[in-house]
Amino acid sequence: xxxxxxxxxxxxxxxxxxxxxxxxxxxxxxxxxxxxxxxxxxxxxxxxxxxxxxxxxxxxxxxxxxxxxxxxxxxxxxxxxxxxxxxxxxxxxxxxxxxxxxxxxxxxxxxxxxxxxxxxxxxxxxxxxxxxxxxxxxxxxxxxxxxxxxxxxxxxxxxxxxxxxxxxxxxxxxxxxxxxxxxxxxxxxxxxxxxxxxxxxxxxxxxxxxxxxxxxxxxxxxxxxxxxxxxxxxxxxxxxxxxxxxxxxxxxxxxxxxxxxxxxxxxxxxxxxxxxxxxxxxxxxxxxxxxxxxxxxxxxxxxxxxxxxxxxxxxxxxxxxxxxxxxxxxxxxxxxxxxxxxxxxxxxxxxxxxxxxxxxxxxxxxxxxxxxxxxxxxxxxxxxxxxxxxxxxxxxxxxxxxxxxxxxxxxxxxxxxxxxxxxxxxxxxxxxxxxxxxxxxxxxxxxxxxxxxxxxxxxxxxxxxxxxxxxxxxxxxxxxxxxxxxxxxxxxxxxxxxxxxxxxxxxxxxxxxxxxxxxxxxxxxxxxxxxxxxxxxxxxxxxxxx
Amino acid sequence: xxxxxxxxxxxxxxxxxxxxxxxxxxxxxxxxxxxxxxxxxxxxxxxxxxxxxxxxxxxxxxxxxxxxxxxxxxxxxxxxxxxxxxxxxxxxxxxxxxxxxxxxxxxxxxxxxxxxxxxxxxxxxxxxxxxxxxxxxxxxxxxxxxxxxxxxxxxxxxxxxxxxxxxxxxxxxxxxxxxxxxxxxxxxxxxxxxxxxxxxxxxxxxxxxxxxxxxxxxxxxxxxxxxxxxxxxxxxxxxxxxxxxxxxxxxxxxxxxxxxxxxxxxxxxxxxxxxxxxxxxxxxxxxxxxxxxxxxxxxxxxxxxxxxxxxxxxxxxxxxxxxxxxxxxxxxxxxxxxxxxxxxxxxxxxxxxxxxxxxxxxxxxxxxxxxx
Numbered sequence: 038x039x040x041x042x043x044x045x046x047x048x049x050x051x052x053x054x055x056x057x058x059x060x061x062x063x064x065x066x067x068x069x070x071x072x073x074x075x076x077x078x079x080x081x082x083x084x085x086x087x088x089x090x091x092x093x094x095x096x097x098x099x100x101x102x103x104x105x106x107x108x109x110x111x112x113x114x115x116x117x118x119x120x121x122x123x124x125x126x127x128x129x130x131x132x133x134x135x136x137x138x139x140x141x142x143x144x145x146x147x148x149x150x151x152x153x154x155x156x157x158x159x160x161x162x163x164x165x166x167x168x169x170x171x172x173x174x175x176x177x178x179x180x181x182x183x184x185x186x187x188x189x190x191x192x193x194x195x196x197x198x199x200x201x202x203x204x205x206x207x208x209x210x211x212x213x214x215x216x217x218x219x220x221x222x223x224x225x226x227x228x229x230x231x232x233x234x235x236x237x238x239x240x241x242x243x244x245x246x247x248x249x250x251x252x253x254x255x256x257x258x259x260x261x262x263x264x265x266x267x268x269x270x271x272x273x274x275x276x277x278x279x280x281x282x283x284x285x286x287x288x289x290x291x292x293x294x295x296x297x298x299x300x301x302x303x304x305x306x307x308x309x310x311x312x313x314x315x316x317x318x319x320x321x322x323x324x325x326x327x328x329x330x331x332x333x334x335x336x337x338x339x340x341x342x343x344x345x346x347x348x349x350x351x352x353x354x355x356x357x358x359x360x361x362x363x364x365x366x367x368x369x370x371x372x373x374x375x376x377x378x379x380x381x382x383x384x385x386x387x388x389x390x391x392x393x394x395x396x397x398x399x400x401x402x403x404x405x406x407x408x409x410x411x412x413x414x415x416x417x418x419x420x421x422x423x424x425x426x427x428x429x430x431x432x433x434x435x436x437x438x439x440x441x442x443x444x445x446x447x448x449x450x451x452x453x454x455x456x457x458x459x460x461x462x463x464x465x466x467x468x469x470x471x472x473x474x475x476x477x478x479x480x481x482x483x484x485x486x487x488x489x490x491x492x493x494x495x496x497x498x499x500x501x502x503x504x505x506x507x508x509x510x511x512x513x514x515x516x517x518x519x520x521x522x523x524x525x526x527x528x529x530x531x532x533x534x535x536x537x538x539x540x541x542x543x544x545x546x547x548x549x550x551x552x553x554x555x556x557x558x559x560x561x562x563x564x565x566x567x568x569x570x571x572x573x574x575x576x577x578x579x580x581x582x583x
Numbered sequence: 584x585x586x587x588x589x590x591x592x593x594x595x596x597x598x599x600x601x602x603x604x605x606x607x608x609x610x611x612x613x614x615x616x617x618x619x620x621x622x623x624x625x626x627x628x629x630x631x632x633x634x635x636x637x638x639x640x641x642x643x644x645x646x647x648x649x650x651x652x653x654x655x656x657x658x659x660x661x662x663x664x665x666x667x668x669x670x671x672x673x674x675x676x677x678x679x680x681x682x683x684x685x686x687x688x689x690x691x692x693x694x695x696x697x698x699x700x701x702x703x704x705x706x707x708x709x710x711x712x713x714x715x716x717x718x719x720x721x722x723x724x725x726x727x728x729x730x731x732x733x734x735x736x737x738x739x740x741x742x743x744x745x746x747x748x749x750x751x752x753x754x755x756x757x758x759x760x761x762x763x764x765x766x767x768x769x770x771x772x773x774x775x776x777x778x779x780x781x782x783x784x785x786x787x788x789x790x791x792x793x794x795x796x797x798x799x800x801x802x803x804x805x806x807x808x809x810x811x812x813x814x815x816x817x818x819x820x821x822x823x824x825x826x827x828x829x830x831x832x833x834x835x836x837x838x839x840x841x842x843x844x845x846x847x848x849x850x851x852x853x854x855x856x857x858x859x860x861x862x863x864x865x866x867x868x869x870x871x872x873x874x875x876x877x878x879x880x881x882x883x884x885x886x887x888x889x890x891x892x893x894x895x896x897x898x899x900x901x902x903x904x905x906x907x908x909x910x911x912x913x914x915x916x917x918x919x920x921x922x923x924x925x926x927x928x929x930x931x932x933x934x935x936x937x938x939x940x941x942x943x944x945x946x947x948x949x950x951x952x953x954x955x
Contacts, residue, residue: 078751135732212821337803
């Protein structure tokens with residue numbers, strides 16, 4: 038019987054394919070778990086308080102927390118108070134990374150989180166809705182001795198979310214507020230070796246700038262970047278996966294073009310899925326090592342978004358094309374109701390991402406969460422996307438339910454059918470159930486491993502070996518979806534068994550289909566040409582029933 | 584689990600002690616438990632010279648043991664950090680005990696005498712001093728004041744490679760490791776030395792228990808597919824408070840043999856056999872309860888600290904708060920009330936830094952001091 042390869046494959050071959058894929062899957066997990074280090078590293082920094090002695094502010098002056106040109110340090114603000122130093126002359130300096138280390142383009146990105154240590158004082162409490170205004174400059178250099186070059190300078194506002202878990206009494210003076218960490222900076226590429234942050238908290242009584250923000254004792258920064266080792270393993274994986282998916286894609290498309298009929302919708306969608314997977318796989322990140330491309334982070338997000346929406350659309354269309362309810366589909370426009378939410382939802386997320394990471398291309402200190410309007414806007418985008426996702430899953434569940442209902446309906450009538458028709462329906466049911474099973478398995482794996490990697494503290498100790506759970510999660514899941522796409526393209530490619538027969542029977546149906554006013558055209562279009570005769574049986578059967 | 588660790592710890596201790604025959608238990612530890620007078624330390628910062636061997640001198644001034652001095656000299660920022668840890672622990676100790684009879688006088692003689700005994704106060708001093716050292720070290724690491732912190736693998740190039748490949752551990756891990764080495768490895772034959780060691784460990788454990796893990800999600804569109812966590816120490820004030828609570832519920836352990844021989848066996852008041860088993864794991868107490876690894880231990884009851892003695896200068900003349908602690912502090916001797924006019928700043932307007940605008944007010948203030 039013709040149809041997809043999966044129907045015509047012997048069980049033995051199918052098992053062999055399955056086992057091979059599983060081996061690759063295990064390899065993907067092992068690469069992440071055993072070779073790669075943990076995906077990201079966080080480093081804690083405590084800002085050094087420097088004194089800017091100059092009367093007029095020079096933008097070219099940078100303050101180093103340590104090293105040969107270190108600044109005038111003060112230990113606490115009591116000292117500053119005694120020396121009559123003004124707030125505007127205090128510079129919080131943080132050098133990234135620590136002494137003796139250097140950053141590298143392999144780190145891919147760097148985000149910095151800001152945390153204030155604010156002590157409680159009866160007469161200097163944090164006011165309701167207090168906003169901190171930070172005047173921040175970022176500079177870089179590539180060796181220890183050259184001058185610092187300014188990268189960005191910006192004045193940012195951040196809302197303080199602090200609460201004191203103790204009663205506000207004199208006894209609790211000096212205790213620290215519990216403050217939420219604030220997003221501070223996000224760099225899309227780490228092209229330089231050394232970075233220097235100079236932060237000021239200017240006070241302006243008239244304009245109410247930095248008034249009522251409590252007694253700030255210290256500023257702490259946490260920088261997060263991807264580990265170089267993880268990046269290397271990741272790139273290696275991408276470089277290996279790209280040709281594999283590309284080859285199977287070419288093979289798949291050749292098979293389709295070899296057929297006499299034009300490709301049906303499902304085949305096109307599978308091909309599109311392959312394209313989006315290749316798009317994600319393409320190791321363009323290699324360039325980020327040589328070039329200072331800050332948009333790589335955003336680009337990665339977009340690529341992932343395209344793949345996700347393609348995968349979701351594929352599921353819907355696959356279900357739809359296996360409904361077996363004798364309605365003509367095979368057109369993308371039929372699915373607008375189901376695909377609409379996907380497109381709209383991902384569009385919302387795209388806008389959100391553009392607002393956050395897009396703006397960060399020009400100002401790395403920008404954060405959409407910093408302002409009230411921004412927060413509301415971001416929240417609304419996310420909520421709309423969430424609603425779209427819910428809508429989509431309702432549609433999908435409903436469709437899957439319909440398919441199963443039709444399958445059980447067909448089951449009862451299967452024995453009564455002619456052999457050809459029975460085989461066709463059995464093929465349809467098998468194909469559907471197989472994909473259903475594999476998809477559920479993959480989704481369940483993703484969820485389970487996600488939970489494991491979240492619950493665990495990143496690594497397991499196994500005797501002498503350390504297994505990096507979260508790295509294994511990333512490489513394993515990434516490998517899994519690649520294998521999934523690979524398997525679909527391989528198993529759902531049209532089979533060319535009994536290719537010669539197809540020609541004749543194909544001609545046979547075209548005539549029939551025309552005669553039958555296309556009622557059952559869906560079968561021919563989705564599946565095979567050989568089903569021609571079955572239509573006639575079916576029609577006659579129907580007539581007989583009537 | 585913890586007990587297992589402790590058991591291993593003790594075993595390795597014994598082995599190391601036999602191998603190295605470390606200095607006797609009377610040798611001081613470090614900081615508040617060291618035998619150098621604290622007054623030599625100026626509270627404001629020293630000139631910071633990272634060039635040359637200036638830090639060697641600083642290390643020498645701290646009067647450290649041989650091994651400690653070696654560890655101090657290894658990093659130019661270490662001496663400063665050690666000094667800061669002493670200041671931090673001292674201030675915190677005084678803050679926590681400001682309403683008590685023993686107000687954490689750190690004057691050499693009294694402190695030295697307390698350290699020679701096994702009071703609750705001794706326990707607190709050991710604990711706060713190791714806690715302070717751990718805290719100060721972790722802080723110095725994140726401020727970049729130290730050269731060798733998180734990536735403390737041996738050769739320099741290896742460090743860089745390790746950092747480029749997979750980052751380093753966090754500062755706290757390094758601090759903990761360092762302090763264990765700095766204060767640890769001591770004879771544990773003597774009961775008091777073991778109690779001191781235990782209390783030192785309690786200080787480190789309290790810091791460890793207070794570590795908070797915070798996470799940040801930064802996956803696609805800020806989702807939680809990628810999440811990075813980091814650890815943060817509690818403010819030292821909180822640590823001090825926790826240790827003060829441990830001080831109040833301190834556990835008494837006894838000794839059955841003559842302390843002078845220095846080979847005391849621990850008595851529990853229970854069967855010897857059981858005690859033999861437990862001896863390696865923890866120091867069992869007098870009561871039926873067995874002290875947990877987080878409890879502070881003491882051997883003898885504290886003196887009253889009311890009158891001037893070897894251990895304190897007494898509470899005569901101490902300022903106290905009426906209806907609050909005057910009765911307790913003055914040991915029933917009553918207090919003097921002095922009324923005076925104080926002119927001071929009030930209704931202050933403070934900006935976040937360095938500027939306070941106050942009115943001058945004159946207030947009548949009652950000052951209570953204990954009678955002699």
